[in-house]
Amino acid sequence: xxxxxxxxxxxxxxxxxxxxxxxxxxxxxxxxxxxxxxxxxxxxxxxxxxxxxxxxxxxxxxxxxxxxxxxxxxxxxxxxxxxxxxxxxxxxxxxxxxxxxxxxxxxxxxxxxxxxxxxxxxxxxxxxxxxxxxxxxxxxxxxxxxxxxxxxxxxxxxxxxxxxxxxxxxxxxxxxxxxxxxxxxxxxxxxxxxxxxxxxxxxxxxxxxxxxxxxxxxxxxxxxxxxxxxxxxxxxxxxxxxxxxxxxxxxxxxxxxxxxxxxxxxxxxxxxxxxxxxxxxxxxxxxxxxxxxxxxxxxxxxxxxxxxxxxxxxxxxxxxxxxxxxxxxxxxxxxxxxxxxxxxxxxxxxxx
Amino acid sequence: xxxxxxxxxxxxxxxxxxxxxxxxxxxxxxxxxxxxxxxxxxxxxxxxxxxxxxxxxxxxxxxxxxxxxxxxxxxxxxxxxxxxxxxxxxxxxxxxxxxxxxxxxxxxxxxxxxxxxxxxxxxxxxxxxxxxxxxxxxxxxxxxxxxxxxxxxxxxxxxxxxxxxxxxxxxxxxxxxxxxxxxxxxxxxxxxxxxxxxxxxxxxxxxxxxxxxxxxxxxxxxxxxxxxxxxxxxxxxxxxxxxxxxxxxxxxxxxxxxxxxxxxxxxxxxxxxxxxxxxxxxxxxxxxxxxxxxxxxxxxxxxxxxxxxxxxxxxxxxxxxxxxxxxxxxxxxxxxxxxxxxxxxxxxxxxx
Numbered sequence: 001x002x003x004x005x006x007x008x009x010x011x012x013x014x015x016x017x018x019x020x021x022x023x024x025x026x027x028x029x030x031x032x033x034x035x036x037x038x039x040x041x042x043x044x045x046x047x048x049x050x051x052x053x054x055x056x057x058x059x060x061x062x063x064x065x066x067x068x069x070x071x072x073x074x075x076x077x078x079x080x081x082x083x084x085x086x087x088x089x090x091x092x093x094x095x096x097x098x099x100x101x102x103x104x105x106x107x108x109x110x111x112x113x114x115x116x117x118x119x120x121x122x123x124x125x126x127x128x129x130x131x132x133x134x135x136x137x138x139x140x141x142x143x144x145x146x147x148x149x150x151x152x153x154x155x156x157x158x159x160x161x162x163x164x165x166x167x168x169x170x171x172x173x174x175x176x177x178x179x180x181x182x183x184x185x186x187x188x189x190x191x192x193x194x195x196x197x198x199x200x201x202x203x204x205x206x207x208x209x210x211x212x213x214x215x216x217x218x219x220x221x222x223x224x225x226x227x228x229x230x231x232x233x234x235x236x237x238x239x240x241x242x243x244x245x246x247x248x249x250x251x252x253x254x255x256x257x258x259x260x261x262x263x264x265x266x267x268x269x270x271x272x273x274x275x276x277x278x279x280x281x282x283x284x285x286x287x288x289x290x291x292x293x294x295x296x297x298x299x300x301x302x303x304x305x306x307x308x309x310x311x312x313x314x315x316x317x318x319x320x321x322x323x324x325x326x327x328x329x330x331x332x333x334x335x336x337x338x339x340x341x342x343x344x345x346x347x348x349x350x351x352x
Numbered sequence: 353x354x355x356x357x358x359x360x361x362x363x364x365x366x367x368x369x370x371x372x373x374x375x376x377x378x379x380x381x382x383x384x385x386x387x388x389x390x391x392x393x394x395x396x397x398x399x400x401x402x403x404x405x406x407x408x409x410x411x412x413x414x415x416x417x418x419x420x421x422x423x424x425x426x427x428x429x430x431x432x433x434x435x436x437x438x439x440x441x442x443x444x445x446x447x448x449x450x451x452x453x454x455x456x457x458x459x460x461x462x463x464x465x466x467x468x469x470x471x472x473x474x475x476x477x478x479x480x481x482x483x484x485x486x487x488x489x490x491x492x493x494x495x496x497x498x499x500x501x502x503x504x505x506x507x508x509x510x511x512x513x514x515x516x517x518x519x520x521x522x523x524x525x526x527x528x529x530x531x532x533x534x535x536x537x538x539x540x541x542x543x544x545x546x547x548x549x550x551x552x553x554x555x556x557x558x559x560x561x562x563x564x565x566x567x568x569x570x571x572x573x574x575x576x577x578x579x580x581x582x583x584x585x586x587x588x589x590x591x592x593x594x595x596x597x598x599x600x601x602x603x604x605x606x607x608x609x610x611x612x613x614x615x616x617x618x619x620x621x622x623x624x625x626x627x628x629x630x631x632x633x634x635x636x637x638x639x640x641x642x643x644x645x646x647x648x649x650x651x652x653x654x655x656x657x658x659x660x661x662x663x664x665x666x667x668x669x670x671x672x673x674x675x676x677x678x679x680x681x682x683x684x685x686x687x688x689x690x691x692x693x694x695x696x697x698x699x700x701x702x703x704x
Contacts, residue, residue: 062456067494143418149501
């Protein structure tokens with residue numbers, strides 16, 4: 001539980017010595033391009049991206065220190081990886097493929113070059129894994145802390161794009177993977193941070209929690225699920241990625257599609273480690289799934305006629321269905337209570 | 353000389369009341385789309401941009417409060433306008449046309465809704481003027497101050513794109529408009545801020561300085577120059593926009609092109625108001641041009657054979673030529689001194 005920033009210490013290389021252009025040269029030296037459409041990388045006023053007859057998808061995400069991440073327990077390399085991964089997830093949520101990113105970084109003078117290099121290393125690791133090219137950026141100073149802005153550009157054939165607005169009453173609501181793990185990872189890290197503050201000699205007690213920690217620190221965009229759906233010849237009617245929590249994302253789908261939704265608590269998929277961790281925090285796992293966020297799984301609707309095609313696919317769970325009650329979503333508990341879903345406030349669930 | 357933030361005062365609408373999605377709804381309500389290629393605006397995980405057989409250009413810029421702007425004297429509406437304008441300028445510098453932007457905003461709780469609305473109003477004003485569509489964004493909180501990240505996406509035909517690397521020895525170096533004004537505007541605003549701090553009853557003394565103030569607060573990308581060059585059948589061999597100051601941009605061109613450059617001090621174009629303001633600060637106008645930055649004029653090279661085509665075009669000045677001395681640039685003064693250009697440090701020019 002040490003900060004990668006303070007550790008860099010006095011031996012770190014000052015960025016102000018390098019200057020902005022020196023920093024850019026340093027950071028871009030290791031960039032390799034993967035996409036035939038990436039015609040240039042950093043070095044001009046704008047990157048050049050060739051077109052290939054598909055539609056372009058673009059999305060931007062800001063990550064702010066103290067709001068979206070805590071460098072006390074987030075290694076910068078993981079942070080860089082996550083920053084890219086969550087952007088790729090935005091393109092995946094449209095059923096598209098990410099090809100390029102441009103990166104803006106604002107950082108205060110407390111960050112030595114080594115810290116920024118680590119951040120970039122993580123970004124490039126995700127870029128390499130998902131065959132995404134880092135084609136441009138802007139690096140500047142900030143008056144406090146670190147801010148990362150990533151814009152991702154992808155493509156999809158017009159007829160393959162999945163919007164949030166395509167769900168219809170009666171369609172099935174599906175989710176990939178399992179939920180709640182990232183939030184349980186966050187709670188664990190926050191608990192260890194508090195324990196370390198109280199007693200710096202304490203060793204962190206994170207054994208056996210690898211899965212939920214990795215889900216928090218190093219999420220993966222579910223591009224593999226898109227491929228599985230394509231192979232099963234299923235095109236989701238609506239799709240979104242789970243960044244803010246299941247309840248919030250369901251309400252987004254309902255609002256955009258003009259439908260309602262009903263889900264079943266006992267259909268929400270969990271990993272055993274998530275269940276154990278939730279138990280140790282005396283928390284209902286459903287709360288972590290509904291309200292926790294950062295799982296970056298895909299939430300999507302399919303027509304009932306596609307039920308047979310996906311019912312046996314490992315890693316996809318049907319958790320409910322869309323209704324004709326616009327904007328209203330609820331959850332049926334195992335004991336047949338019906339609980340309205342709201343984007344915030346889980347008092348109703350704080351039972352047992 | 354009042355702050356638009358503190359003025360919003362206790363009557364301002366708190367953004368935390370609205371929530372992120374309420375804020376996004378509020379901010380995007382007035383967005384109109386201009387481009388046939390903008391197939392969707394905000395509302396999904398990514399914006400969809402149709403392709404039309406051209407190459408895509410993309411660029412990102414971060415603007416950080418306390419680093420790039422001072423809200424003491426920068427109206428938020430102007431700031432929004434400028435943030436978009438400088439991004440359009442990046443695409444113009446590639447000889448391309450900007451079509452879409454995505455906007456990331458991080459802001460602390462001291463900003464009421466009215467402040468963010470003003471910022472957006474300025475952004476949309478620039479969008480409307482330059483027929484650029486705001487197609488997506490991310491709004492989040494920051495722990496201190498305001499940060500704006502804008503990614504601009506444009507297109508150009510492959511054969512029309514101007515890179516920094518295309519200049520050859522012997523070619524002519526040209527600049528659009530006039531230089532140094534934005535920097536003189538900045539010095540004036542800083543002087544008035546200091547005077548106001550010393551004596552808050554003092555009225556700002558900015559009469560007669562409209563031109564340099566507007567150049568600082570509300571710069572325009574020179575898309576008109578691109579059109580003029582097209583009509584004159586001139587394609588620049590290399591191009592860059594002047595954001596960091598003439599000297600720095602010349603060195604970028606030299607480095608990317610593997611050439612040197614010589615310019616002539618008496619060929620640098622100035623507006624009379626810039627000359628007067630520089631005089632009142634007892635500063636050589638050339639220093640403002642070389643080192644000041646933020647003029648957002650276009651700096652470009654053309655083949656000697658194009659000389660006749662542009663020599664009589666109003667608003668384009670030939671200020672020097674490229675040499676075969678890689679990476680080395682200098683300036684000839686009216687009294688025939690030769691001064692090496694460097695990206696920083698103007699001691700050599702602090703004469704007379």
